[in-house]
Every structure is written in structure tokens, then in C-alpha cells.
Amino acid sequence: MTTVIDAPDAKAPPTAKHQVTDLLEVLPGLLAKFECNNAGGSHKVRAARYIIDSAIATGAIVPGQTTVIEKTGGNFGFGLALACRPHRTRVELAVGLGFSQLKRQYLEFVGARLVGASMMEKGATPRDVVQWRLEHADELGRHYFYTDQFANKASVAAHELETAPEIAHQLAAWPHVRKLTFVACAGTGASLTGIANGLISAGYCVDVILVEPDGCDARNAVFVDHKLEGMSVGVAPPFLDWAMIKETRAVDYANVAAAKSDFARRTGFLVGNTTAACLSVAMPLAATMRADSKVLTLLYDHGLWYTPA
Ligand SMILES: Cc1ncc(COP(=O)(O)O)c(C=O)c1O
Structure with missing residues (x-):
């Protein structure tokens, strides 16, 4: 409870x-x-909120325009989906193919877009997927903010x-x-x-x-x-x-x-x-x-x- x-x-x-x-x-x-009882189901929603709020404060995220991208196997992804929603900010996640299918389905359920499955099926890592999308942002019509949880x-x-x-x-x-x-x-x-x-x-x-x-x-x-x-x-x-x-x-x-x-x-x-x-x-x-x-x-x-x- x-x-x-x-x-x-x-x-x-x-x-x-x-x-x-x-x-x-x-x-x-x-x-x-009981961090499992946070919105999003884990402690990671707190990190996600702080990262998104501070990026909005510095102008790195422009609500309604920026797409947030991250490589994550689940809990941080749920946190991002929840943290971004009030700011009308889309979320793209590169989730390794080994992660639980249930989590993948629920990530989409809460509004995240899972990207890069076909690249990963050919051997790319989630990191490669994020890198590729950042490099091709213009072609993809995106203005990305990479949350980079391991460096933020x-x-x-x-x-x-x-x-x-x-x-x-x-x-x-x-x-x-x-x-x-x-x-x-x-x-x-x-x-x-x-x-x-x-x-x-x-x-x-x-x-x-x-x-x-x-x-x-x-x-x-x-x-x-x-x-x-x-x-x-x-x-x-x-x-x-x-x-x-x-x-x-x-x-x-x-x-x-x-x-x-x-x-x-x-x-x-x-x-x-x-x-x-x-x-x-x-x-x-x-x-x-x-x-x-x-x-x-x-x-x-x-x-x-x-x-x-
Ligand atoms: C279930 C679970 N336990 C522990 C951790 C580790 O948390 P932290 O990144 O704060 O070290 C994570 C991170 O994603 C997680 O999802």
C-alpha cells in the first residue's frame, strides 16, 4: 500500500x-x-522526473517538440513515459530483445514507442540504436534529448x-x-x-x-x-x-x-x-x-x- x-x-x-x-x-x-509502489512501479520514476524536469528547466527539452530517447530494459522507461507525459514529450526506447516481453508490451501501453527491434535482430545493441537515431535525427524529423541515465x-x-x-x-x-x-x-x-x-x-x-x-x-x-x-x-x-x-x-x-x-x-x-x-x-x-x-x-x-x- x-x-x-x-x-x-x-x-x-x-x-x-x-x-x-x-x-x-x-x-x-x-x-x-516500498519503492515498488511508486507510479511506474519502481524507484526509477524519481530519477526520470528529476532528469526530465532539469532538462526542461535548462531548455534542453522543449515540451511538445522534443522526443526523449533512451536505452532501457524497463523500469526507467516506465518512469520516463510518466515523467514526459505532462510535458507533451514523446518517448522512444531501445529495449534489448532479451528483456521481458510483458514489460515491452506494457511500456507501449503507457505510451512509449519501442524502436530499433529490426536493427537489434541483426546484432545491433540498444546503444547502437540510440546512436543511429541521434545521428539521423534530421531525416527522422526528430529533435532528440538523450536522457543518458548512466551519465546524468x-x-x-x-x-x-x-x-x-x-x-x-x-x-x-x-x-x-x-x-x-x-x-x-x-x-x-x-x-x-x-x-x-x-x-x-x-x-x-x-x-x-x-x-x-x-x-x-x-x-x-x-x-x-x-x-x-x-x-x-x-x-x-x-x-x-x-x-x-x-x-x-x-x-x-x-x-x-x-x-x-x-x-x-x-x-x-x-x-x-x-x-x-x-x-x-x-x-x-x-x-x-x-x-x-x-x-x-x-x-x-x-x-x-x-x-x-
Ligand atoms: C529492478 C531494479 N533494481 C535495481 C536497479 C538499480 O538502480 P540504480 O540505477 O539506481 O542503481 C534498477 C535500475 O534500473 C532496477 O530496475
């Missing part, structure tokens, strides 16, 4: 922009921020200035808690870095544990194929601040699937694969927390997108 509450210092009545996702103690010692720092600001203050505000419900162990994964690294920084600024002592699929080592840019769509995506997360990572934990898929099932049975919540990866580390840790400490994790997206195991 998602509640709508006033932002801490908001004078205006709540609107969709003030929608705050729940922070619940889902198991003893384990706080989960507005996504870090989204989490530092929005998600983290929300969590800090909600943590008032646990007044004795001063220390957090934040268990998170990284695609761009924006949510991990933004939230950790924001909570430190709010006065919390934060230890960060980075979760990676077995065989991946982002610090050394080593990646293997895996089933945890959205994390460890084959490039070193550009926004990850390694100085704040206390520990990295590798998880294998069998343990992730077991954690997903265990969490669903104990709490009733069906979570996505990256969330389950974090939970496989967070759940055993939560049981060891002292009174002034909690484990914090994000429920990045819902489980119904993905097959159960």
Missing part, C-alpha cells in the same frame, strides 16, 4: 508529486522502503533530495534508531549513493553493503550474464561512491530464489529479483541488529514481472 502524506514542510495539499512510498518494518530489524547526475539528486529525506522523515517512527545498514544493489548506482548520502546528511550512521550477482565484480568492471534484471548491468556503476561501500556480497541465483519465496511466505509481499537479491543478504543480517540499529533495503519493483524462480 502507498500512503499519501504531506512532505515534511509542505504547505500545499498533497498531489501525485508528494506521494510517499511506505517504510515498513517488514521483519524484526528489517526496514523496507540528476538521478543521484533525485534520491539524495527526495527519497532519502522521505526515509529520514519516516524513520522518526523508530526514534531510538541512529545506525542503519543499507543493503542495496547498483545499476547506475544513483539510488545507492543518493540515499546513503542523504541519510548521512540527515544524521544517521550508515554502513552500505553492495550486493552483486555471483561472478560480477563492479569495482573491477567484471560482469557475467545473470537473471537479476536491473542490477550489475555490464558497466561499472558510474554513480557508485566506492568510499561508502563497507562490504560487497556476492549472491547466487538459488539463494535469491529461496529468499524471494521465504520473504513472500513470511510477509505476503512478492518482490522482484534485485530486491530478492538484497533480501537474501538483509534478512539474516536483520536478526542480529541491536536496539539502536536497523537494516534498510529497497523493494525496487514487484515480483509479478518475473517468473517465480
Whole structure:
């Protein structure tokens, strides 16, 4: 469930922009921020809104004229479709052919146009598709803005200035808690870095544990194929601040699937694969927390997108 509450210092009545996702103690010692309940189904809508709003503010996007383009496998695409709609800005997405068919269909359902399938069938990558379209913008009759989520720092600001203050505000419900162990994964690294920084600024002592699929080592840019769509995506997360990572934990898929099932049975919540990866580390840790400490994790997206195991 998602509640709508006033932002801490908001004078205006709540609107969709003030929608705050729940922070619940889902198991003893384990706080989960329900980012899956954002409009668009994940934390990525926050990054999308910040990126689009800042591009409009600088004039890089002209509402009604510009087409936004991005290579994304889903959640950021949903965020873009929602963030662009009020500004009459079209969205084109190059989605890798390996991504869930259901997500592809729903991206079109919310108004995004999927581009480049025929190029990708011949071996082009989503990046090649975006590059080609940017180079041929005149012929295509487009004025493009490439959101370039792996290079756009507005996504870090989204989490530092929005998600983290929300969590800090909600943590008032646990007044004795001063220390957090934040268990998170990284695609761009924006949510991990933004939230950790924001909570430190709010006065919390934060230890960060980075979760990676077995065989991946982002610090050394080593990646293997895996089933945890959205994390460890084959490039070193550009926004990850390694100085704040206390520990990295590798998880294998069998343990992730077991954690997903265990969490669903104990709490009733069906979570996505990256969330389950974090939970496989967070759940055993939560049981060891002292009174002034909690484990914090994000429920990045819902489980119904993905097959159960
Ligand atoms: C389901 C899921 N989990 C985790 C991430 C990683 O988020 P970030 O890009 O903020 O590191 C993503 C990013 O797309 C995602 O879709």
C-alpha cells in the first residue's frame, strides 16, 4: 500500500508529486522502503522526473517538440513515459530483445514507442540504436534529448533530495534508531549513493553493503550474464561512491530464489529479483541488529514481472 502524506514542510495539499512510498518494518530489524509502489512501479520514476524536469528547466527539452530517447530494459522507461507525459514529450526506447516481453508490451501501453527491434535482430545493441537515431535525427524529423541515465547526475539528486529525506522523515517512527545498514544493489548506482548520502546528511550512521550477482565484480568492471534484471548491468556503476561501500556480497541465483519465496511466505509481499537479491543478504543480517540499529533495503519493483524462480 502507498500512503499519501504531506512532505515534511509542505504547505500545499498533497498531489501525485508528494506521494510517499511506505517504510515498513517488514521483519524484526528489517526496514523496507516500498519503492515498488511508486507510479511506474519502481524507484526509477524519481530519477526520470528529476532528469526530465532539469532538462526542461535548462531548455534542453522543449515540451511538445522534443522526443526523449533512451536505452532501457524497463523500469526507467516506465518512469520516463510518466515523467514526459505532462510535458507533451514523446518517448522512444531501445529495449534489448532479451528483456521481458510483458514489460515491452506494457511500456507501449503507457505510451512509449519501442524502436530499433529490426536493427537489434541483426546484432545491433540498444546503444547502437540510440546512436543511429541521434545521428539521423534530421531525416527522422526528430529533435532528440538523450536522457543518458548512466551519465546524468540528476538521478543521484533525485534520491539524495527526495527519497532519502522521505526515509529520514519516516524513520522518526523508530526514534531510538541512529545506525542503519543499507543493503542495496547498483545499476547506475544513483539510488545507492543518493540515499546513503542523504541519510548521512540527515544524521544517521550508515554502513552500505553492495550486493552483486555471483561472478560480477563492479569495482573491477567484471560482469557475467545473470537473471537479476536491473542490477550489475555490464558497466561499472558510474554513480557508485566506492568510499561508502563497507562490504560487497556476492549472491547466487538459488539463494535469491529461496529468499524471494521465504520473504513472500513470511510477509505476503512478492518482490522482484534485485530486491530478492538484497533480501537474501538483509534478512539474516536483520536478526542480529541491536536496539539502536536497523537494516534498510529497497523493494525496487514487484515480483509479478518475473517468473517465480
Ligand atoms: C529492478 C531494479 N533494481 C535495481 C536497479 C538499480 O538502480 P540504480 O540505477 O539506481 O542503481 C534498477 C535500475 O534500473 C532496477 O530496475
